[in-house]
Amino acid sequence: MRRNLYTDDHEQFRDVVRTFVARSVVDNLDRWEADRLIDREVWIAAGKQGVIGLSAPAEYGGAGQHHDYRYRNIVLEELARVHATSLASSFSLQDDIAIPYLAKLGSPEQQARWLPAMAAGELIGAIAMTEPGTGSDLRGVRTSGRRVDGGWLVNGTKTFITSGINADLVIVVTRTDTDGDTPGLSLLVVERDMAGFSRGRKLDKVGLHAQDTAELFFADVFVPDANVLGELGGGLRQLVGLLPLERLSIAAHAVAVADVVLAGTLDYVNERRAFGKPIADFQNTRFELAAMATEIDVTRAFVDRAILAHGDGDLTVVDAAKAKLAASEMQNRVIDRCLQLHGGYGFMLEYPVARAFQDARVQRIFGGTNEIMKEIIGRDLVGRR
Structure with a gap:
């Protein structure tokens, strides 16, 4: 069945993205994998071409397309087409997590201070949730902020932080009410040069080798009140409200990558010969291909519906x-x-x-493990909050 997800405007944007990928991405992929780090230059190039910053408001230099995820989906599809998985994941963090947090929760002053540079690719954002020993349990966060005159002193450790090496600002999930019975989590923005903020080793991962993932350390980092993002103590509720977009991003990327890998496999089985004929001539091969194509198409239909629901403001946590x-x-x-x-x-x-x-294995882990996804869906089914 033909997809009717995109308009002519979207397809024109695809041409822009495809040109950017050909000029700034393809020839660098092997080097990024070997260096285990993506050059900052490609971020600047993406900003100039309007390939990132899609979710940033237009008044701050972005495309103002936060509600129309089809533009972001085109970026994911075009990066998947050349197997630039690490870059796609890094751009997703910027456009689907960091920028939306600031656009939705930030004060006008915060937005004016950070969003223009983020949309331009000059400022790279990250979010620090996970800690050693906590995993998906945000209620177990131990990184704490102690109230001092004019701000907070932050102490703690975060791990598995995407863009942890390159990040210029990090939204840190911090416990700011250590005496209460509730989690009392807040979002504090730590900037690159703040005293006491340091980065540990660049983590050696199973996949996504070019994407920098790091440990972060906070030792009496003074974070001024001007860097408190959103409501003090409202971090958990704010996180829950913004996680659906991150999960939509993961789903959309999964469909794009699976589609490209299947296309490459189709080419391979038609060219590769065994026992005197192409592998594609074996019934088992055709059965496997048929099953995979069906799985991709059925999943894409649901994800496309979720993309449109996001645009209408109707994407639920459960969906x-x-x-x-x-x-x-x-x-x-x-x-x-x-x-x-x-x-x-x-x-x-x-x-x-x-x-x-x-690269695919982590998709079942980050953004909330798939076991957590089942718990969210299951609780909804049986009427639990």
């Missing part, structure tokens, strides 16, 4: 969890089966399917 759960599980199944059809070559990192296999 976002369903999209993330279904798409990330589908992505991993499809890539695993595509790798199998490649045989031994599929295990060689020179083949895109092998890198895709590595």
